[in-house]
Amino acid sequence: MDSNNAKSQLAEEFRVIKRPLVNNIQGAENNGINRSNLILICSSLPGEGKTFVSINLALSIANERDKSVLLIDADVEKPGVAKQLGIDNSRGLIEYLEDDRVTFSDILLKTDLPNLSIITAGKRHKYSTELLSSQRMYLFAEEVSRRYKDRIVIFDSPPLLVATQAQILAELVGQVVLVIAAEVTPQSVVNESVSKLSNCDVVMTLLNKTRKEIDIYGHNYSYGKYGHF
Template sequence: MSTIEEALRKAEQQKQIGQKIIASDDSASEPHDIQQDSHDSIEGFVANDQESFNRPVEKFDWNFLKSKGYICPESAHSKLAEEYRSIKRPLVVNAIGARKKDIQRSNLILITSSVPGEGKTFTSINLALSISAEFDKKVLLIDADVSKPAVSKVLKIKQTPGLIEYLEGEVDNLSDIILHTEIDGLRIIPAGKRHKYSTELLASNKMVSLAKELSERYADRIVIFDTPPLLATTQAEVLASMVGQVVLVIAADSTSQSLVMESVKKLENCADVVLTLLNKTKRSLDTSYYGYGKY
């Protein structure tokens, strides 16, 4: 499926727009305050495997995922898996490595694009799978594309209470919407039901408090938000102000420069780090072509 170019190794000079990771894919809303007992509310994310003994476990359809080009356990040494090892490295270093102290909310990573169809969910899932494969990393993948929840669709997660129900107050504890998976290091929060005020819920005090809690109390865990395209709704822009890193996925040969520039402008005053990932490129670049682009 994908021929993703090796990711740029440099992760210095963060606080800038447009560090470029080159990739390819040849396939083809009322505010609430978070509860004071938040340590218990996110237990499902931070506890060891022992806490999941009575909880159902999500099983993945690996044959389906493999047919769609996603990373699978038996393809741990495939070109795609190796390329995502390179892509994740600067993000992980920023999140919990040497540069963590320089970036606010460094472990919160938002994946978005300018318009639909550029590969943001493909990137979100593969990035989560790749990071969770590490021995000392835990990942929480949040389907924050609440209008069109693609993560649940791809991973074939049945309709279940999710982020919207938690923000609305229908579900009290975050641990009640966290899905445990067959991968020890990976947990998932589905989007939940559709809501006419979903944007307002994502901008609520409760969402702000949740992001702050996940970032500060459990800074050694990595949280990935799969969000709507920036130019399709305001939801990604709202969430981008709550995270430390943003990956803007750009489809090669189809997304115009004007759209990319418009998206970059929306992100200028949001996260400390904004990386761009060029997806769906057909050519294979020599490593000597690697460098940083600034928009």
């Protein structure tokens, strides 16, 4: 498959992925999902492709005319968004949570896409878990959820079974996407992750890295097997 066809197929697959998430946001008043416009992308273990999914989902939604997207790198121990996008990670979420003098606008990065903004993870911090579970983080989530009704916020989370931060973040959002590496992640591991997300309003699963579909930049991705637990 040539590069253009691969990119076109990838774009189409993310159109399929985003639709139930966007539909849940649009029907939030009727379906009772709290903070439905806050979406957490996580995995059980490292290397399952959650950051790839976070970035491409954000790009796909940002291409819609009536939607704006804020992509937040909340994997504060091993941030990947800034690295993959080639942007500065010198000031981000950790600085905001640590210092009351740092404002939202101080850490918000605009991109070439008018509808896409980014907040990086910021510096490493030995008390990152405490910062993510702080009242300031809760108020931050409330603020980004309510201030702009047309904004969808995507958090790239640490892996669920490696760090406690993911469970903390899951309590702040209305929707969770659990990325699963096909034919790699054991069912028992997936079940353990799902149990940790049992209190979340919506948990969707995304089967990633199957061997049957398209090859993008040396990695196999399939997003067709997308469902609910």
